[in-house]
Amino acid sequence: MDLSAELSEFLRSRRARLKPQDVGLPEFGRHRRVPGLRREELAQLAGVSVAYYTRLEQGNGRNVSMEVLDAIARALRLSDTERAHLTHLARPTVKKRQRAISRPQQVRxxxxxxxxxxxxxxxxxxxxxxxxxxxxxxxxxxxxxxxxxxxxxxxxxxxxxxxxxxxxxxxxxxxxxxxxxxxxxxxxxxxxxxxxxxxxxxxxxxxxxxxxxxxxxxxxxxxxxxxxxxxxxxxxxxxxxxxxxxxxxxxxxxxxxxxxxxxxxxxxxxxxxxxQWGVDEPVDVPGDAQQGVRKDAPK
CATH class of the missing domain: 3.30.450.180 (Beta-Lactamase)
Structure with a gap:
């Protein structure tokens, strides 16, 4: 997955769901050319320059600080989970991630x-x-x-x-x-x-x-x-x-x-x-010893 593209699309989607009145900004004009907040409005709320926020929304998250991410998260009114997701996209921990996916998951x-x-x-x-x-x-x-x-x-x-x-x-x-x-x-x-x-x-x-x-x-x-x-x-x-x-x-x-x-x-x-259903049957534990295809299972 392209993290730069994901970062860009995530920020755009979160910005599009906010309206000026949601964040206390006046809404001038009866028609707006973009859904949700404009980039300059979001940048103003976050306290960063429009150029800086534009680079970030274009997927350029290199060297972005946690302080800036936190400010943008507050401006976008992100939940704790969304805030963590934004951090993962902008500041990925590559080594930890690669170690995790290289190991099969097992139940002790x-x-x-x-x-x-x-x-x-x-x-x-x-x-x-x-x-x-x-x-x-x-x-x-x-x-x-x-x-x-x-x-x-x-x-x-x-x-x-x-x-x-x-x-x-x-x-x-x-x-x-x-x-x-x-x-x-x-x-x-x-x-x-x-x-x-x-x-x-x-x-x-x-x-x-x-x-x-x-x-x-x-x-x-x-x-x-x-x-x-x-x-x-x-x-x-x-x-x-x-x-x-x-x-x-x-x-x-x-x-x-x-x-x-x-x-x-x-x-x-x-x-x-x-x-009481199947109470006399043995309890199932992890493992693939029994193989078969459920008739209505996904194909």
């Missing part, structure tokens, strides 16, 4: 055992490309038969955009799609030289018009917490809380994602019913 045995012990809570370990690296029995019951999928298909982005079942599973599919693309965009800023990540983005861009449109919006977000409305074919619709927890250790890009229901809610009853 202790973490796999923790997943097994979470008998009533669906839980997944997700990697930097949104690969599902490990799961427990409840996650398999909730999201699908991971062991039966090809390893490359165990990916949340492929699942959301290429598996028709995902549109039934996620009641608010459009929100989930935006979230997935925003997380991938953040990952791409961190690891622009990751060939597997770029191949994933390329594949989804070719095969999904919706992905292409969302990718062009340059939204970024980190895995966090919140609610998901799911419609399961066995237990019906339920609203679950999810938490995304960074896994400590050698790989900072592993995230443990858990799902739970409010006590006493219909969703809690649905999870208990779902827990």
């Amino acid at each position: 045995p202790g973490l796999a055992q923790l997943l097994d012990a979470m008998e009533s809570v669906p839980a997944l370990v997700v990697g930097r490309r949104m690969d599902v690296l490990a799961w427990n029995r409840m996650a398999r019951a909730l999201f699908g038969d991971f062991p039966a999928w090809e390893p490359r298909d165990r990916n949340m982005a492929r699942m959301v955009f290429l598996d028709a079942n995902a549109r039934d599973l996620y009641v608010d599919w459009e929100c989930k799609a935006v979230e997935v693309v925003s997380v991938l965009r953040l990952c791409a800023g961190l690891y622009p030289d990751d060939p597997e990540l770029m191949a994933l983005v390329g594949e989804l861009s070719v095969r999904s018009e919706e992905f292409r449109s969302l990718w062009a919006a340059h939204t970024v977000t980190d895995k966090g917490h919140g609610r998901k409305r799911l419609r399961h074919p066995l237990v019906g619709e339920m609203t679950l809380q999810y938490e995304s927890l960074k896994v400590s250790g050698d790989d900072p890009d592993l995230v443990l994602v858990t799902y739970h229901a409010e006590p006493g809610s219909p969703a809690a009853d649905a999870l208990r019913l779902l827990a």
Whole structure:
């Protein structure tokens, strides 16, 4: 990925979403030739010269200071995640990034055992490309038969955009799609030289018009917490809380994602019913010993 082009497009997209009245500037004239703020208006808000900001928006982030980036981030009203993304694009840490993508992501045995012990809570370990690296029995019951999928298909982005079942599973599919693309965009800023990540983005861009449109919006977000409305074919619709927890250790890009229901809610009853599904089957741990192709998996 071309970081200069990404920096340019990200700054333009963030500037275009702001209007003069949003930042306390007067809006003269009934028609403006550009959407959002003009470059000179943004430069004025950030306290930098128009020429300097123009060079930065053209992708020339060499030697830009953190003070200037912080000023521009404040002027653009960036979120903490967007501010971090801007920093990754303008001041990439090449050596650290190259070391990270050269190592395959693995789930240590202790973490796999923790997943097994979470008998009533669906839980997944997700990697930097949104690969599902490990799961427990409840996650398999909730999201699908991971062991039966090809390893490359165990990916949340492929699942959301290429598996028709995902549109039934996620009641608010459009929100989930935006979230997935925003997380991938953040990952791409961190690891622009990751060939597997770029191949994933390329594949989804070719095969999904919706992905292409969302990718062009340059939204970024980190895995966090919140609610998901799911419609399961066995237990019906339920609203679950999810938490995304960074896994400590050698790989900072592993995230443990858990799902739970409010006590006493219909969703809690649905999870208990779902827990009985396949209760006599062995718990799934990471590994590709079982191979096969899910009939409705992404192709």
